[in-house]
Amino acid sequence: MTEEPKEEDDWTAYATAGFGQTDYSLWDDVEVAETEASQEEDGFDEGDDLDDEMWEEPEQLGTHTEEVPRAPNPAGHKHMVRIGCCDTCLGRLGGKQRYDQSMVESGVEIRAAVVTRDPHLDDAEERIGLCPFCEDLFNEVDLLADLITEALDGREIGRLQVGARFPKDQMEEEDVMRKRYGAGGSDPLKSSLVKFVSDAVKARMGDVRIVSENPEVLAIIDVTTLTVDLDVRSVYLYGRYRKLERGVPQTRWPCRACKGRGCDRCEGTGLQYATSVQQLVADPLRELLGAEDDAFHGMGREDIDVRCLGRGRPFVVELKAPNRRTVDAEAAMTAINTAAAGSIEVTSLRPSSRKEVVRVKDTAAEKSYAIRFRLSPLSEKEHAKLTAPMDLTKEDVQERGGRKRRGRRKRRGDRGAPATKPLPEPEPEVPVVDEAALQAMKKAELVELAKAQDLPTSGTKSDLVDRLVNAAPAEAAPMPMAGSEEIEEVVRGLRGAMLAQRTPERVAHRRADLVRRRKVIETTEPLIETMDDGQTEVEFTLRCESGTYVKETVHGDGGRTQPSVAALIRARCDVLWLDVADIHAD
Missing domain, CATH: 3.30.70.2510 (Alpha-Beta Plaits)
Known part of the structure; x- marks a missing residue:
C-alpha cells in the first residue's frame, strides 16, 4: 500500500511571530474607545438623531489615521472654536466671509453656528485665554493706532504706510496652523493686522491716505514690545x-x-x-x-x-x-x-x-571753463619732462564711453573701466636753490642737503652755503617762448584734441593712479595781454568732457597730462584763476 503524497506544508503554520495569518485587528479596541469617548463628549446617546452630522469627518484621533478637516467644514470650525480661536481669526480663516461682512462679523457668525450645535463650547475662548493664531494681537489694534497717531502728531503727512515686525518663530507657527486648519486662501496674520491698524489710523486721521508703496512716512509696528517706529522719508x-x-x-x-x-x-x-x-x-x-x-x-x-x-x-x-x-x-x-x-x-x-x-x-555732462594763466620761461629739461612719452597701451588707458556692460548701469566717471598700471615715477632731481635761500636755512638743513649731494658736511654755515652753491648745477638757458600768433594757433589746435591725463599729483592721495582719456570739444580765441611788469597773461574758454583736469591741461602737471598748452607753446604756465563757465546739462 503506497502512501499518498502530502500536500506542501504552509510555512506560516509554523511561524511564531504572529504575522502570518490572523483575524485580530490592532486598532479594534482603539476605534471602540474613541467612538465611545466621542459620543460622551458630544453628549449623544444611542437614541440621538445623528442624521444632520453623519457626513462630517471625525475629529483627529489619537492614532493620527484621520485628521480634523479644514475650514469651511463645520468640523473645522468646531475645532477652531474649541482651541480658543478669537472672532477675528475665525472670520479671517473660516472661509465664510461675505462681501458685505467684516472679519469680526463673519467670526461672530461662525462662532454662533458652532455654539448652536455644541453649546458646551460657548466659553471655549474664555477658558483658553489666548488665541493660538494671533496671540490676541487684534485686541491691541486700537492701542497701536493710538501710538501711530501720537507719533505722527505735528508732522505734515499725506501718504502713510503701515508695516509690522514679527518674530520669525511666531510667523512660522502661524503659517503652519493657518495652512493646517484655515480655509484655502486665508489672509496671513501680518497683512491682516496691518490692514486693521491702517483702517483704525485712517479713521483717526481722515486726511491721511494709506498706501502700499512710495509713502511719506512708514510706521513699523513691533508686535513683541507693542511699540511703533517711524521711518520718515526724505x-x-x-x-x-x-x-x-x-x-x-x-x-x-x-x-x-x-x-x-x-x-x-x-x-x-x-x-x-x-x-x-x-x-x-x-x-x-x-x-x-x-x-x-x-x-x-x-x-x-x-x-x-x-x-x-x-x-x-x-x-x-x-x-x-x-x-x-x-x-x-x-x-x-x-x-x-x-x-x-x-x-x-x-x-x-x-x-x-x-x-x-x-x-x-x-x-557725465560736458562743461565749459574760463581760465587765465601767466607765461614764464621754460628750460629745455622742463620741456623734455612735459613731452616725455607716456604708456598709452590699451591695457593702461581708461577711455570714457565705449560699450556698456549688459545688465549694469553705467556709473559716472571711470569706476567701471579697467584699472591701469601706474606709470614709473621720474627720478628725483637735484634741487636748484639760490644763495639767499640757502642763507635763510638752518645749519642742520644745510647738512642734510650736503649729505644728499655727497658733499662734505664739516665747517661753518658759510662754508656749507658756499659748498652747496658751487656744487649746484648751472641753470639751463630758457627756451624761446611762442609769440601771440603761435599761442592763438595752439589754442585753436586744442579743438577736438584727445588728452591723456594721469591722475594729478594734487589729488593722487585720494584718487586711483590712472591714465584717463578726455576730449576737448571746442575753444575760444584767446585773449593775450602784456601786463605792466612785462609778463604775458593769456585767457581763453574751452569746452570739454566731464572729468577733464583743466588746470593740468594748461600747465601739463610735469608731463602727466599730454598734450598740454605749456608743452605746445614752450613756456611755463602758472594758472591765475579758473571758472566753470557753464554746465551743459538739463
Whole structure:
C-alpha cells in the first residue's frame, strides 16, 4: 500500500511571530474607545438623531489615521472654536466671509453656528485665554493706532504706510496652523493686522491716505514690545547753484586735525572751512521744513578756489526726517540767497525725488571753463619732462564711453573701466636753490642737503652755503617762448584734441593712479595781454568732457597730462584763476 503524497506544508503554520495569518485587528479596541469617548463628549446617546452630522469627518484621533478637516467644514470650525480661536481669526480663516461682512462679523457668525450645535463650547475662548493664531494681537489694534497717531502728531503727512515686525518663530507657527486648519486662501496674520491698524489710523486721521508703496512716512509696528517706529522719508529739492566767491567748498569739509569732532584749531565747529555750498543751501531749508539732517548731491564738483558761473551747477539737496513737506520754492530761494549774502545764488528750485539723485550724480555732462594763466620761461629739461612719452597701451588707458556692460548701469566717471598700471615715477632731481635761500636755512638743513649731494658736511654755515652753491648745477638757458600768433594757433589746435591725463599729483592721495582719456570739444580765441611788469597773461574758454583736469591741461602737471598748452607753446604756465563757465546739462 503506497502512501499518498502530502500536500506542501504552509510555512506560516509554523511561524511564531504572529504575522502570518490572523483575524485580530490592532486598532479594534482603539476605534471602540474613541467612538465611545466621542459620543460622551458630544453628549449623544444611542437614541440621538445623528442624521444632520453623519457626513462630517471625525475629529483627529489619537492614532493620527484621520485628521480634523479644514475650514469651511463645520468640523473645522468646531475645532477652531474649541482651541480658543478669537472672532477675528475665525472670520479671517473660516472661509465664510461675505462681501458685505467684516472679519469680526463673519467670526461672530461662525462662532454662533458652532455654539448652536455644541453649546458646551460657548466659553471655549474664555477658558483658553489666548488665541493660538494671533496671540490676541487684534485686541491691541486700537492701542497701536493710538501710538501711530501720537507719533505722527505735528508732522505734515499725506501718504502713510503701515508695516509690522514679527518674530520669525511666531510667523512660522502661524503659517503652519493657518495652512493646517484655515480655509484655502486665508489672509496671513501680518497683512491682516496691518490692514486693521491702517483702517483704525485712517479713521483717526481722515486726511491721511494709506498706501502700499512710495509713502511719506512708514510706521513699523513691533508686535513683541507693542511699540511703533517711524521711518520718515526724505524731501528732495532740485536746483542750480552759482558759486560767486572763491574759497568755498561744495560740501562740508571736516577739520583735518580733529576729523569733525571739534577742537581749538577749528574753534569747536569740526569744520575745516567755516561754510560750504551745502551749508548755505541746506541750513535755511532745514529750518523751513524742520528737518533733522541733510545731504547734498551735485552734478560733479569744482575745486575750492574755482567759481561756478553761467546757469549754475545742478544739484539735489536731501532733507532727512522733515516735519513739514510742502515747500514754497520762491520763498525758499529768497531765504537761501539772503542768508548766503552774495557767496552763492540758487535758481530753478523745485521738488525732486530719489531717482533724480541717481540721474544727477550719473550724468557725465560736458562743461565749459574760463581760465587765465601767466607765461614764464621754460628750460629745455622742463620741456623734455612735459613731452616725455607716456604708456598709452590699451591695457593702461581708461577711455570714457565705449560699450556698456549688459545688465549694469553705467556709473559716472571711470569706476567701471579697467584699472591701469601706474606709470614709473621720474627720478628725483637735484634741487636748484639760490644763495639767499640757502642763507635763510638752518645749519642742520644745510647738512642734510650736503649729505644728499655727497658733499662734505664739516665747517661753518658759510662754508656749507658756499659748498652747496658751487656744487649746484648751472641753470639751463630758457627756451624761446611762442609769440601771440603761435599761442592763438595752439589754442585753436586744442579743438577736438584727445588728452591723456594721469591722475594729478594734487589729488593722487585720494584718487586711483590712472591714465584717463578726455576730449576737448571746442575753444575760444584767446585773449593775450602784456601786463605792466612785462609778463604775458593769456585767457581763453574751452569746452570739454566731464572729468577733464583743466588746470593740468594748461600747465601739463610735469608731463602727466599730454598734450598740454605749456608743452605746445614752450613756456611755463602758472594758472591765475579758473571758472566753470557753464554746465551743459538739463
